[in-house]
Amino acid sequence: AQKITQTQPGMFVQEKEAVTLDCTYDTSDPSYGLFWYKQPSSGEMIFLIYQGSYDQQNATEGRYSLNFQKARKSANLVISASQLGDSAMYFCAMRGDGTTDSWGKLQFGAGTQVVVTP
Amino acid sequence: EAQVTQNPRYLITVTGKKLTVTCSQNMNHEYMSWYRQDPGLGLRQIYYSMNVEVTDKGDVPEGYKVSRKEKRNFPLILESPSPNQTSLYFCASSSSDGYGYTFGSGTRLTVV
Numbered sequence: 462a463q464k465i466t467q468t469q470p471g472m473f474v475q476e477k478e479a480v481t482l483d484c485t486y487d488t489s490d491p492s493y494g495l496f497w498y499k500q501p502s503s504g505e506m507i508f509l510i511y512q513g514s515y516d517q518q519n520a521t522e523g524r525y526s527l528n529f530q531k532a533r534k535s536a537n538l539v540i541s542a543s544q545l546g547d548s549a550m551y552f553c554a555m556r557g558d559g560t561t562d563s564w565g566k567l568q569f570g571a572g573t574q575v576v577v578t579p
Numbered sequence: 580e581a582q583v584t585q586n587p588r589y590l591i592t593v594t595g596k597k598l599t600v601t602c603s604q605n606m607n608h609e610y611m612s613w614y615r616q617d618p619g620l621g622l623r624q625i626y627y628s629m630n631v632e633v634t635d636k637g638d639v640p641e642g643y644k645v646s647r648k649e650k651r652n653f654p655l656i657l658e659s660p661s662p663n664q665t666s667l668y669f670c671a672s673s674s675s676d677g678y679g680y681t682f683g684s685g686t687r688l689t690v691v
Contacts, residue, residue, distance in 0.1 A: 505684050566627055566637065568624075571620060
């Protein structure tokens with residue numbers, strides 16, 4: 462069974478600073494995908510970044526980067542130069558690739574609430 | 580615009596009164612799923628579907644039903660809602676490559 466763990470329930474970060482959100486995972490699938498989503502107070506789920514388990518390089522998307530350490534089974538999200546609009550709940554999620562029906566299943570962590578202060 | 584449309588956005592109902600939350604996607608995606616979100620628990624999968632007429636249970640299927648008669652639609656049915664089904668519900672779809680997950684705007688359900 463797959464499991465995603467986010468150990469930081471909430472954190473404060475000052476504007477313009479970088480913040481790292483922790484995510485560890487457990488899976489027996491040799492191939493899998495890792496995702497980060499942002500959920501602002503309005504409630505929608507916004508896709509941020511994706512990392513495949515066989516990708517050689519860490520994924521980056523603008524101010525978001527994923528620090529992928531496969532041996533440690535961690536996939537931390539780094540947000541550089543935080544902005545007030547980054548205040549939101551952030552979820553780490555994993556999709557297994559063991560079977561084709563795994564592709565439709567995302568396993569989520571409990572989330573980390575980030576508050577960016579001026 | 581590529582999107583997943585859920586209706587209604589908000590719903591207050593009474594215990595035992597059957598309800599349906601609709602979900603429709605316009606991206607011709609094979610995979611569709613329903614999740615519920617509760618504080619401290621993240622999103623948990625209720626049911627998912629790999630294609631028309633193919634559905635399977637997720638992690639928390641008790642008290643829910645689904646059907647996939649058309650590729651674009653995946654309604655969630657609560658035959659006899661109970662207060663412990665008060666939650667925020669999301670429908671999501673993805674293509675067969677499993678990379679592009681698109682979520683609906685969510686349905687906030689309150690059962691009194």
